Amino acid sequence: MNAPARLHAKALSVAFAKTPILKDLTADIPDGKITVIVGPNACGKSTLLRSLARLQKPDSGEVLLDGKSIHKQANRSVAQRLAILPQSPSAPEGLTVQDLVTRGRTPHQSALRQWSHQDAEAVGRALELTGMAPYANRPLEALSGGQRQRAWIAMALAQDTEILLLDEPTTYLDLPHQIELLSLIQSFNQQSNQTVAMVLHDINLAARFADHIIALRAGAIFTKGSPAEVVTRNNMEQVFDLRCQIISDPVHGTPHVIPE
Amino acid sequence: MTILETTSPRSERRASTRQIWLLTVLLSLLLLSALSLRFGLRPISWDNIWESFVAYDATRADHLVIQGMRLPRLLAAWLAGGALAGSGALIQSLTRNPLADPGLLGINGGASLGVILCIFLLGISDPASFVWVAMGGGLLSTVLVFFLGGAGRGTPLRLILAGAALSALFLALGRSLLLISQRSLDVYRFWVLGGLDGIEMPTLAALLPFFALGAAFAAVSSFNLNAMMLGEDTARSLGLRVGLARGLAVCAIVCLCGATVSMAGPIAFVGLIVPHMARRFSGADMRWCLLFSAFLGAGLMILADLIGRLPVFGGNMQAGVMAALLGGPALVWLIRRDGSTAL
Ligand SMILES: Nc1ncnc2c1ncn2[C@@H]1O[C@H](COP(=O)(O)OP(=O)(O)OP(=O)(O)O)[C@@H](O)[C@H]1O
Ligand SMILES: [Mg+2]
Numbered sequence: 299m300n301a302p303a304r305l306h307a308k309a310l311s312v313a314f315a316k317t318p319i320l321k322d323l324t325a326d327i328p329d330g331k332i333t334v335i336v337g338p339n340a341c342g343k344s345t346l347l348r349s350l351a352r353l354q355k356p357d358s359g360e361v362l363l364d365g366k367s368i369h370k371q372a373n374r375s376v377a378q379r380l381a382i383l384p385q386s387p388s389a390p391e392g393l394t395v396q397d398l399v400t401r402g403r404t405p406h407q408s409a410l411r412q413w414s415h416q417d418a419e420a421v422g423r424a425l426e427l428t429g430m431a432p433y434a435n436r437p438l439e440a441l442s443g444g445q446r447q448r449a450w451i452a453m454a455l456a457q458d459t460e461i462l463l464l465d466e467p468t469t470y471l472d473l474p475h476q477i478e479l480l481s482l483i484q485s486f487n488q489q490s491n492q493t494v495a496m497v498l499h500d501i502n503l504a505a506r507f508a509d510h511i512i513a514l515r516a517g518a519i520f521t522k523g524s525p526a527e528v529v530t531r532n533n534m535e536q537v538f539d540l541r542c543q544i545i546s547d548p549v550h551g552t553p554h555v556i557p558e
Numbered sequence: 559m560t561i562l563e564t565t566s567p568r569s570e571r572r573a574s575t576r577q578i579w580l581l582t583v584l585l586s587l588l589l590l591s592a593l594s595l596r597f598g599l600r601p602i603s604w605d606n607i608w609e610s611f612v613a614y615d616a617t618r619a620d621h622l623v624i625q626g627m628r629l630p631r632l633l634a635a636w637l638a639g640g641a642l643a644g645s646g647a648l649i650q651s652l653t654r655n656p657l658a659d660p661g662l663l664g665i666n667g668g669a670s671l672g673v674i675l676c677i678f679l680l681g682i683s684d685p686a687s688f689v690w691v692a693m694g695g696g697l698l699s700t701v702l703v704f705f706l707g708g709a710g711r712g713t714p715l716r717l718i719l720a721g722a723a724l725s726a727l728f729l730a731l732g733r734s735l736l737l738i739s740q741r742s743l744d745v746y747r748f749w750v751l752g753g754l755d756g757i758e759m760p761t762l763a764a765l766l767p768f769f770a771l772g773a774a775f776a777a778v779s780s781f782n783l784n785a786m787m788l789g790e791d792t793a794r795s796l797g798l799r800v801g802l803a804r805g806l807a808v809c810a811i812v813c814l815c816g817a818t819v820s821m822a823g824p825i826a827f828v829g830l831i832v833p834h835m836a837r838r839f840s841g842a843d844m845r846w847c848l849l850f851s852a853f854l855g856a857g858l859m860i861l862a863d864l865i866g867r868l869p870v871f872g873g874n875m876q877a878g879v880m881a882a883l884l885g886g887p888a889l890v891w892l893i894r895r896d897g898s899t900a901l
Binding site: 404407 | 651654777778781782784785787788789791792794795796797798799837841842843
């Protein structure tokens, strides 16, 4: 490791009602890369992501953003650099897609200066990129689960941050839309060098789209590294209790898990 | 990305229709205001109304009625209706509870107890002196509720529960005092029905700073609440300081409702129902919802006051009672027509 990453978890411990969920966890989210966090249900993936986004206060340890503790920085200034889409966000009835995506601009606005040319541009671009422009005036409850998911992602994109955290962005999406969405995220990452960290459940998609994988087990990092390093027969068995064969994806050359 | 669309959109809302509706509401409000100057126990001609503004003559009865009674009343109705409905919109969005009423924060309970104590202990019966007691009681109890509810860190539910508990306590305390003293009951009964009788310009002028401050807090809060309504996590990740935003919204509600209750007594229902009507025009944008609520609330109060003053009702039906009589059925009709929209 050379220069420290902009987003860094340092000896993080989180407990709920005395049950430790994250145990002394230290991790870098490499700049300009796509990091995917994998692990079985309830192993603490969302808790890690929420801690990285200052939504969860650690019991000990800290999260450093640009070298300073994230909890000691002005919330608005953090929000201009880091966006997170939580696992199951909720919206009030009647909220339109346009309304929602517009809310993504909040950290760039203030009560006194509420709308600018840049805001309009960022909202338009986010709607365009996620394919939600035709539904801009539609209330969220009148959308399919997948469309709704993309509306939320559009909101996070409109926030226009250098770091983007996503908790299971592909839930509710069918396979083609999962691929489409992950390709979209990949293109952001490649074009604007956006740092992405996300939780994914599909290990094969993780292997295909990630530059860096963090495998969690019971609140600690079991292993991390490139997909080829992490997605191995031995690791899968240890992390997921899954007996499997690993083949090489004939199209992308990334490791591919075939459960036994 | 494309997703095939087979069904037509259920409801699409465009900003331009919202502006047209706002204009319509504003025009109706002006019309209602004019009518409320003209009619009452006896109608006064437009000419006389106009003259009372441009060439006031204190020896003419009509001028006295307009400038001394109907105009202060009209302004009070504007302020009370706008403040109650606006803070209703704030509290419903703040607590994410469509049944929340600004009275839930304990303002009305505290104000009532203040007034009862004032009558009971000090023997005061002049309504004008209730203004500051009611204000003080309302402020104090809201501060209590806010801190019992966990200050900026509590959940909306905790805030509501603290408010409900304290309100019930204050009301019970007040009632037990009233049971002891018949004379207190007589004075209190008039105050508690909520009316705009006998409000004079100096009272309005003294309360105006509170309304203004409340309106300013509300304007800032409407921006914050737009993010808060997406849930606390999302609000925080959008850069909002959630505790501060919550405190600010409570300040707005206290200023607006405290000033209203001390001016016109506790008026129930306006704060609960008008925001629901407003949301049909405004959609989920808090800034629009606040504007529509304020104007519709003012309209409802003026209308209620106007009808309550007609000779049919003996000229003194309390505006608060009439507002509930008008607003209740209107809301039921709206709900039956197309189902309720939540926040
Ligand atoms: N607010 C909370 N209060 C109490 N326990 C919690 C809380 N949030 C999470 N937990 C517990 O912490 C553990 C880890 O939760 P977390 O949401 O991080 O899991 P996850 O890895 O994201 O799981 P999934 O794959 O199902 O989303 C779980 O056992 C959960 O019950
Ligand atoms: Mg999770």
